[in-house]
Amino acid sequence: MRMLAFTFLMLATPVFAQGSGPTPAFANRQLPDPAKEAAATKLMHSLRCIQCQGQSIADSDAHMAGTMRAEVRQQIAAGQKPEAIRGWMIARYGEWVSFEPDMKGAGLLLWLSPLLVLIAGIWLARGLFRRGA
Amino acid sequence: MNRPWLLWIPLAVVAFIGGLAIYGLAVPKDEQVHSAMIGQKLPAFSLPAATAGVDGLASADMFDGKPRLLNIFASWCIPCRAEAPYLDALKKAGVEIDAIAIRDRPEDVAAFLSEFGNPFRRIGSDREMSVQLKLGSSGVPETYVISGDGTILYQHIGDIRAEHVPMLIEKLNAAK
Numbered sequence: 001m002r003m004l005a006f007t008f009l010m011l012a013t014p015v016f017a018q019g020s021g022p023t024p025a026f027a028n029r030q031l032p033d034p035a036k037e038a039a040a041t042k043l044m045h046s047l048r049c050i051q052c053q054g055q056s057i058a059d060s061d062a063h064m065a066g067t068m069r070a071e072v073r074q075q076i077a078a079g080q081k082p083e084a085i086r087g088w089m090i091a092r093y094g095e096w097v098s099f100e101p102d103m104k105g106a107g108l109l110l111w112l113s114p115l116l117v118l119i120a121g122i123w124l125a126r127g128l129f130r131r132g133a
Numbered sequence: 134m135n136r137p138w139l140l141w142i143p144l145a146v147v148a149f150i151g152g153l154a155i156y157g158l159a160v161p162k163d164e165q166v167h168s169a170m171i172g173q174k175l176p177a178f179s180l181p182a183a184t185a186g187v188d189g190l191a192s193a194d195m196f197d198g199k200p201r202l203l204n205i206f207a208s209w210c211i212p213c214r215a216e217a218p219y220l221d222a223l224k225k226a227g228v229e230i231d232a233i234a235i236r237d238r239p240e241d242v243a244a245f246l247s248e249f250g251n252p253f254r255r256i257g258s259d260r261e262m263s264v265q266l267k268l269g270s271s272g273v274p275e276t277y278v279i280s281g282d283g284t285i286l287y288q289h290i291g292d293i294r295a296e297h298v299p300m301l302i303e304k305l306n307a308a309k
Contacts, residue, residue, distance in 0.1 A: 019209045019236030021260030050166050050271040063236065064271070067262040092269035094169040124142070 018063055026073035027066030033077075040073045043082040046099045047072070047089055056099060165290045168269030168277075175283045176267040180257025183234040184242035190231050190257030198281040200308035201229040202301065204253070205265060207237050208245035210273040216292035217249035223293075224252040226302055232256045235265055235273050276301070280308045 031037040044058035051062040057069050075085045089097045101107035179191040195201060204220060206213040224230060232253040234242050259265055278287040278301065287304050289297060
């Protein structure tokens with residue numbers, strides 16, 4: 001009986017698998033040129049997987065992440081600049097797909113906020129130091 | 134202290150952060166990833182037939198001047214089963230529907246079509262999800278409204294339900 005239940009469990013698993021299809025060639029294989037692979041890896045760590053959302057495509061095992069890694073590696077191999085590939089992804093999924101917000105609009109505020117908070121802190125502390133002196 | 138109003142600054146900061154937290158809780162979270170391709174031309178692609186008896190799909194097949202739907206589905210996708218009757222209703226209303234099957238096998242697509250009927254004119258097989266990536270699509274099912282010249286007009290994320298059928302027909306009529 002236990003053996004039968006085990007067999008059914010094994011059989012049931014593929015029902016929940018997300019389809020079947022070949023993994024794109026460059027999803028899990030490095031580029032032959034180490035410099036290009038380094039550039040691709042750096043970019044992959046800063047692109048968000050659209051299937052699992054919280055992980056970068058370099059970290060994710062989702063099928064879509066594999067497709068995105070293959071796309072990044074193919075475009076890098078073809079001589080495309082990493083920032084152009086980031087732009088290619090943003091043109092399809094919006095700013096959301098990039099872990100490095102653009103330096104404009106709300107993104108600019110995000111980049112400048114540490115500096116603004118520091119200036120505000122200095123300004124607030126200024127009075128204390130003056131009194132101490 | 135000659136500037137007593139300074140004392141209120143920390144309270145104002147805390148109130149602002151608290152306000153943000155309450156706003157974040159009150160506004161429902163949109164977890165859908167919307168395609169940024171709306172208003173753009175369909176990317177060029179050419180996909181082989183997903184199953185015997187139904188032609189494959191190339192982007193050029195959708196530039197014939199007639200607005201249509203492009204359905205992204207898979208035989209292994211449960212919501213795709215749920216939307217099958219509504220795709221059928223759209224077909225009966227005279228809507229042309231092309232489809233892309235994601236990570237699918239010919240025999241599975243054939244079984245899906247024989248169980249739920251075939252509302253599709255053509256079905257391309259995208260086993261590596263590379264065309265899905267080009268479309269800015271993030272899952273199954275999704276349905277795009279495509280104008281007669283191949284411009285992406287609208288993206289419906291998730292299964293089509295009864296209430297979406299008139300809305301999609303309206304968008305197709307507006308595209309004429």
